[in-house]
Amino acid sequence: MILGDNLAVMVSLLEEYENRVNLIYVDPPFFTNRHYAARVGKGEDSRRPQEWQLAEGYPDHWVDLDAYLDMLYPRLKLMHRLLAEDGTLYLHLDWHADAYARLLLDEIFGPDNLLNEIIWVYHGPSPIRSAFNRKHDTILAYVKGERYTFNADAVRQPYDPNTVKTFAASTKAGFGKIPDLERGKVPEDWWYFPVVARLHSERTGYPTQKPQALLERIILASSNPGDLVADFFSGSGTTAVVAQHLQRRFIAVDAAWRAAHTARSRLVQVGAAPFSFESSLPAPFPAPAEAAVQIEEGELVLNPQVQAGVDYWEIDPAWDGSVFRSASQSLRTRRSPQVSCRLSLSGQVPGKPICVRLVGVDGSLSQAVISRVDQ
Ligand SMILES: C[S@@+](CC[C@H](N)C(=O)[O-])C[C@H]1O[C@@H](n2cnc3c(N)ncnc32)[C@H](O)[C@@H]1O
Known part of the structure; x- marks a missing residue:
């Protein structure tokens, strides 16, 4: 777990880890021009924001799109260098910047190395009344070459009950191709997982926390036990928590003290194996204890x-x-x-x-x- 700006951290990791990270998942700020506060109280009511107990989260403010892409581009280049030959990068964004980031990734990885454009759909309240509710994110997955890890059997899912019924009724369904209904199917490139809501036990209060189930699918599909998984915008540490649960090693980096602390206490709470906590920033020690x-x-x-x-x-x-x-x-x-x-x-x-x-x-x-x- 490293507290620091990921640009400097990734540069310093190159010496030891160039071409050695098997999976990178990153969920950077989305170019929303908002400031995200952390909720540190217990069970806040979404309808009464004035009563929430808030603490510093992270900013997502940019002068313009160029400034945002200037932040992203050198970091994506470093991730490409750190990624192993059989590795996969998952970049999690939404409609604000995914189209631009895809062009950057096409340039860095090559357009033929786009493995998937994954759509994560979810529900939730929205104040929008003048357009359809924006309830999906886009996760761009790129590989370095043809020899990449993809464990289809680790992420298979049961077929829809209607599909099972159809095949039970007629072997002619599916144009003669009979799926292995017992084994289940490889998921489509659109995924439904509920967002981490107020009453979910995995919730930390850190803003824009992603569900563990989403990371489980990514880590199971694109890495093996013992592999090294990295998240350079780790927030509340979801990737690290799931990686260690699935017996992968992890590197998690965040520039925000609140994020690093949340991730650290979350790892302690789930009983993670001992891990080191490094800081490339001067420690904020305002008051002696x-x-x-x-x-x-x-x-x-x-x-x-x-x-x-x-x-x-x-x-x-x-x-x-x-x-x-x-x-x-x-x-x-x-x-x-x-x-x-x-x-x-x-x-x-x-x-x-x-x-x-x-x-x-x-x-x-x-x-x-x-x-x-x-x-
Ligand atoms: C969308 S949040 C990540 C949420 C995370 N996936 C989770 O499940 O909690 C983005 C994170 O990127 C961090 N961040 C932004 N710029 C950074 C930088 N230059 N270096 C390291 N972390 C950065 C922010 O502090 C924030 O915690």
Whole structure:
């Protein structure tokens, strides 16, 4: 998990990962000219936006289309370089910029390497009354050559019950071709998955979060267990969460602190295998956290007065002054809306201090280094 601008991050990854990433899924800002806030409260009512608890999300503002494409083009070129010879890039956009991005990808990958133009359809409320409701996104999938991974059997779906009935009634249906009804079909290039709504358990509150089911289909089809999957606009970390669930390795990058933090706590919550959290940005440590904690009988105890304002906190019991190794954590979840007040200090090393990091519900980060008390 890397916090930083993906341009710099991808350039620095080239040395080790050029031609080595098996699958890239990216869902960049769509060129909507909007600002997306994160919802940090619980179960906000869509009809009462004035009551939502909001925090910094991410901006999608551009001077014009050129400025947007100037952002996208060098990043797509780097993704092409990072992609393995058998790899696939999925670029997720909508009507605002998909046509322009397709031309960029035709240039970078070659027009013959467009694997699919996938349409993701969904439902949801819309204020639009002067046109049809815009309820689909476009996902452009490009490969590098003919030898790409596509696991058709991993994504097969049951046939529509009407199709099954038709073939049961007559073997002449389908112009003599009888599908293997047991095995199921390879999905079409239009997909229906519900958007991540207010009451869905996977919802993080991070804006424009994509459904895990969508990523599952992409990752199962275009990678194998052990492969490396990357998302350079990772937001709430959907790709990383699904990748690790399906036994793939992942690289997830986002420039927004709130995104990186959301992804990190989501990975902790689903019990992901240990992963590293790197930052190419100076750490935002506005307020020291010393006052918020104290050591008590082998545990670090959070002051109950600050507990309600804490989204996540973690401890490195043997801080080396540079790499934070998170040994224990507690986070707010839907089910337990307050972090635990106590974290174990096991793993202390003589001579090394304890480092504690707190993330506020507003996205603020604070850190304190506490000298070890020898017992
Ligand atoms: C549409 S959201 C991604 C949502 C994500 N797919 C999910 O399921 O949560 C786009 C993300 O791109 C990030 N982003 C925008 N410009 C970036 C850049 N230059 N480098 C890294 N991340 C960037 C934003 O911070 C935002 O989190």
